[in-house]
Every structure is written in structure tokens, then in C-alpha cells.
Amino acid sequence: MKEFELKYGCNPNQKPSKIYMHDGSELPITILNGRPGYINFLDALNSWQLVKELKEATGMCAVTSFKHVSPTSAAVGKVLPENLKKACFCDDIAGLDESLLACAYARARGTDRMCSFGDWVALSDVCDVTTAKLISREVSDGVIAPGYEPEALEILKKKRKGGYNVVQIDENYVPAVQETKQVFGITFEQGRNNFKIGEHLFENIVTENKELTENAKIDLIVALITLKYTQSNSVCYAYDGQAIGVGAGQQSRIHCTRLAGTKADTWFLRQHPKTLALPFKAGMGRADRDNVIDGYINGNEEDVCAEGIWQNYFTAQPERLTQEDKDAFLSAQENVALGSDAFFPFSDNIKRAAKSGVKYIAEPGGSIRDDAVIDECNKNGMVMAFTGMRLFHH
Numbered sequence: 001m002k003e004f005e006l007k008y009g010c011n012p013n014q015k016p017s018k019i020y021m022h023d024g025s026e027l028p029i030t031i032l033n034g035r036p037g038y039i040n041f042l043d044a045l046n047s048w049q050l051v052k053e054l055k056e057a058t059g060m061c062a063v064t065s066f067k068h069v070s071p072t073s074a075a076v077g078k079v080l081p082e083n084l085k086k087a088c089f090c091d092d093i094a095g096l097d098e099s100l101l102a103c104a105y106a107r108a109r110g111t112d113r114m115c116s117f118g119d120w121v122a123l124s125d126v127c128d129v130t131t132a133k134l135i136s137r138e139v140s141d142g143v144i145a146p147g148y149e150p151e152a153l154e155i156l157k158k159k160r161k162g163g164y165n166v167v168q169i170d171e172n173y174v175p176a177v178q179e180t181k182q183v184f185g186i187t188f189e190q191g192r193n194n195f196k197i198g199e200h201l202f203e204n205i206v207t208e209n210k211e212l213t214e215n216a217k218i219d220l221i222v223a224l225i226t227l228k229y230t231q232s233n234s235v236c237y238a239y240d241g242q243a244i245g246v247g248a249g250q251q252s253r254i255h256c257t258r259l260a261g262t263k264a265d266t267w268f269l270r271q272h273p274k275t276l277a278l279p280f281k282a283g284m285g286r287a288d289r290d291n292v293i294d295g296y297i298n299g300n301e302e303d304v305c306a307e308g309i310w311q312n313y314f315t316a317q318p319e320r321l322t323q324e325d326k327d328a329f330l331s332a333q334e335n336v337a338l339g340s341d342a343f344f345p346f347s348d349n350i351k352r353a354a355k356s357g358v359k360y361i362a363e364p365g366g367s368i369r370d371d372a373v374i375d376e377c378n379k380n381g382m383v384m385a386f387t388g389m390r391l392f393h394h
Helices: 038-058 082-087 100-111 129-136 150-157 214-228 253-269 286-298 323-331 348-354 370-379
Strands: 003-006 017-020 029-033 062-067 070-076 119-123 140-145 165-169 178-183 186-191 234-239 242-248 336-340 358-363 383-386
Touching: 029 150, 038 062, 038 070, 038 119, 038 140, 038 165, 038 214, 062 100, 070 100, 070 214, 082 100, 100 119, 100 129, 100 242, 129 150, 150 165, 214 234, 214 242, 214 336, 214 358, 234 253, 242 253, 253 286, 253 323, 253 336, 253 348, 336 348, 348 358, 348 370, 370 383
Parallel strands: 119 140, 140 165, 336 358, 358 383
Antiparallel strands: 003 017, 029 165, 062 070, 062 119, 070 242, 178 186, 234 242, 234 336
16 A cells, blocks of 8 residues: 545545655555544554554563553553552453553553543554453554454454554554655655663763662653653653653643643542542443543542532442542652653752652753752752753654
8 A cells, every 4th residue: 555545634624635655665554444544643653653662672562542642651561550450440351461462551541541532552562352352442543553463353343333443554664764744835854863762861860869770760761752752842750661641742841740740640549549449330431430530539620529419420429539638648659750851941840740759850951950950859869860862742
């Protein structure tokens, strides 16, 4: 297939639309089911690069969940603790621990479930049956992977009344060194961002605390590779092999840090005993439960515990998650990693990160206020490495 005609571009009025290889060669993808759209392919090709690089950097299988050309999360294949399985709605899956790819998917899709609603999924490895079963019951637009087990493919083909988008990519495909794009009829050209992310980036530790653990290195790699494919400005909190909070596309870095920190806090609080014990009514959809849980934790549009409202969701009035409950639970969280796609210009970012249990930080360095940022890290006993590498993505 040398080109594929799309229904329309970013919006229905943007026609005609297609994807093709500029040099006239074959596309490195095969559409096994469905009819992906313009934004689907943007998500698919960006997300595939993320998981491919993450596997190369860690040696572990990887999965990411994408929405609107930024990852909601990314994760490597690590078995989930029981509380996390319950928080991710996958504690009922038999044999989950036997598929590290399925574990990576459960982590990535379960991190920010509200933002992952209607996502695009990328798998670094051949999709197995367990992973396909997990994908099949979530609201999702499509998946890209280097291959699919026959039974797994049949499971996915049944999703969305047979219209689920399933794309296979040639894992050996290497794009041209130079890339181009057009904006307002003007062509931009630049070299691809082929900078390799790995442990070597953490050699320049600038803080007093220089004890960077092996697990922290993996988490920082997860954070930085996630940022490489996140719309800038961006920061990423990571823990236990997965991105737990991504702040994307904010003009101010402190807003990125606050946004991602709030997402990380919500991820932790989904595992609070009170949250896990919420007495949901039978038959409530997964997305509805996600909305209620978010309201329970963050107190959004309605008080889900209030009289006259809780009856819509629960079999009994739940005990509130108080601010004291949240503060106590979050204060016990530690060893979180934080990556930034550019330097932190002020120490307020470090102060906010500390509230979410951050201990390890990787950022490019180079701010005129680096000394103040390092000093704040030292006050909190953090380990910070200057990578010397910016990761803007637009």
C-alpha cells in the first residue's frame, strides 16, 4: 500500500486527506481492521515511536495510551500489586501476571483513565490474548503493534461492532533522517530527534544526594521518553515503571508541574483504602465509575457523597475522603521520579514536586536560576541529574 485515503483531516471540512510516502515507496503499515483517521494515524505513529524507544532503552516490553497526540501514560512490563490491579479495574483478569505486555497495558491505560477514554494504544510487542481481552473492554479508537496473535486479532476485530482500528507496523522500518511539515503553505525541515535516552544521561548529578537507584533510573527513562513524544511544555511524574502524571502543552512550566502533580496524586489516591472500598451499584459502566472516582477524590462538579446524590452511584453512602485523609496518604508516598522537557526556571517547581513524593529528577539544566533549583532539591533530599538535553515536541 503506497497511500491510504482518509475520510477527512483533523476536522470534517478538511478534505481531501490521505497518508503516503513522499518517495513513492510502500507504507510501513498494514491496516488489519477498521478505517483509521488523520488524528488516529498521528497518535499511532507517535505512540509507536515511544514504545519502540522505551523497549530499546530498558529491554522491557512497553505500552502507551495516547490522546490528541500526547501520551496519557506509558509503562514497562512489571507485575501490578494487588491494590493497583483493583484501582486499574483489572483484578478480575485471570493470568494477568503471566503476560508482562498485558501488565504494561493495564498500567498505561489505568493511570489516567478519564484522559484515556477513547485513546489510541501502542504495544512494543506482538499483542497476546490477555492484552487483547483488556483492550476489548475499554473505550478506545485503535491499536498499533508489530504483530497480533491470531486469537488476539479476532478479539480486537469484534470491538466497536467490528469497526475497531487495528494497525500492524513493520518494526524494522527506519524513517529518513530529515523530516518535513507544512504550516500555512510553508515547508519546515529539520533533522529527526534521534537522541538516545538512557542511563548515560544521569551521570551529571548536581545535588548533594547522589544515590540514584536502578529502579529510579528506569522511572526517569520512562519519564523522559514519554516527554519526547508529549506536546511541549511538558513534565512527567513516573513511579514503578510507569508514567503516573503527564502535564502537556502548558505555556508555563509550573502549570505543567502542578497539572502533572495533581494527576499523580489522583493516581495514588485511587489506591486509597476508602476509594477501593466504594460500594458501586451493580452494572455501572467503567467510564461512569471513573468519573465518580475522580469526583470522590477531587470534589469536582458534584458532591458524590451528598444525600440525594450518592444514591445514583452507590448501594450505601460512602465515607468521605477528607483532606486529612489525602494529606496523610500522599505524605507516605516517596521515591517518585520527575522528568522535564526543558529546564526548571524557578524553584517553585521543586516545591510542588516534593508534595507528590518526588525524590529523583532529570532535567536539561541551563537556567540562570539553576543554583536556586539545586538548593531547593538539596533542602528536600532529592537527587537531580542535568541531562543537557532538551525534549521539545510540536
